[in-house]
Amino acid sequence: MIQLKGRPLGRPFALHCQNASLYSCIKSKQANNLALFQSKTYYLHMSFPTTHAVLTGDFIDSRRADLVSLDTAMEALSSAMPVLAEDSGLDLPLPFHRFRGDGWQVFHPDPQASLRTALRLIARLAASGTGLKTRIAIGIGQATLSADHNLATSHGPAFVQAGLLLDDMDRTDRLILAYDAGQMHCAMTGLVDVMSRSWTKAQGEALFLALASGDEPTQEEIAKHLGVTRQAIQQRLAATGHNQLKEALYAFEATLRDPS
Numbered sequence: 001m002i003q004l005k006g007r008p009l010g011r012p013f014a015l016h017c018q019n020a021s022l023y024s025c026i027k028s029k030q031a032n033n034l035a036l037f038q039s040k041t042y043y044l045h046m047s048f049p050t051t052h053a054v055l056t057g058d059f060i061d062s063r064r065a066d067l068v069s070l071d072t073a074m075e076a077l078s079s080a081m082p083v084l085a086e087d088s089g090l091d092l093p094l095p096f097h098r099f100r101g102d103g104w105q106v107f108h109p110d111p112q113a114s115l116r117t118a119l120r121l122i123a124r125l126a127a128s129g130t131g132l133k134t135r136i137a138i139g140i141g142q143a144t145l146s147a148d149h150n151l152a153t154s155h156g157p158a159f160v161q162a163g164l165l166l167d168d169m170d171r172t173d174r175l176i177l178a179y180d181a182g183q184m185h186c187a188m189t190g191l192v193d194v195m196s197r198s199w200t201k202a203q204g205e206a207l208f209l210a211l212a213s214g215d216e217p218t219q220e221e222i223a224k225h226l227g228v229t230r231q232a233i234q235q236r237l238a239a240t241g242h243n244q245l246k247e248a249l250y251a252f253e254a255t256l257r258d259p260s
Contacts, residue, residue, distance in 0.1 A: 111140045118138060140177070
């Protein structure tokens with residue numbers, strides 16, 4: 001079983017915010033039980049004991065792509081699993097499965113991390129330079145992961161939700177969330193979907209690193225990692241609406257409720 005490091009399961013705490021935004025409040029770790037922020041109480045569940053996230057996706061217009069590009073794009077996604085797992089405090093890489101040639105699936109034990117994971121995968125794909133785009137359907141609900149972490153033999157409502165959503169996805173959508181997760185969260189997902197569609201290779205490289213949760217890297221650290229100037233990173237992130245993305249992600253993660 002995948003375990004979260006240092007994260008008590010199912011223990012919510014309320015955020016008491018006196019700062020200008022929910023994002024700055026969470027980052028400053030100001031917490032006070034049953035306190036109100038703008039007349040609302042936001043519970044941040046670090047993890048739900050029985051509720052998980054399944055991301056199911058496929059490449060858009062993959063029939064027009066050559067095999068090398070498909071394999072490169074798939075490798076870009078699968079190779080991100082150890083990084084995404086470590087970012088969430090997990091011992092093992094997130095389970096990843098490729099199917100039907102251009103289809104893929106990821107299991108994440110913490111549903112709060114689902115939207116951030118999707119956006120980082122979109123950024124990773126953009127950074128691959130293949131030019132391929134992906135659709136992603138996020139299912140949130142109960143899920144049973146097989147003992148060997150093989151998603152082909154895993155099951156549960158979250159897997160079913162994600163598969164059905166992908167099959168029924170409208171042509172105008174590229175990122176969609178299970179409707180029973182909440183109207184606000186679905187609307188938020190649709191907004192960041194549109195924001196992520198035009199990311200370039202350079203922007204994807206910067207965003208994959210910048211959207212890490214926990215101890216986020218500074219622009220100087222990202223610049224050093226990519227071998228460019230801090231000004232270049234600043235320009236790339238500003239062009240993607242990075243600050244607004246962070247606001248949306250922290251709001252999503254702070255208000256997601258266990259639907260079970």
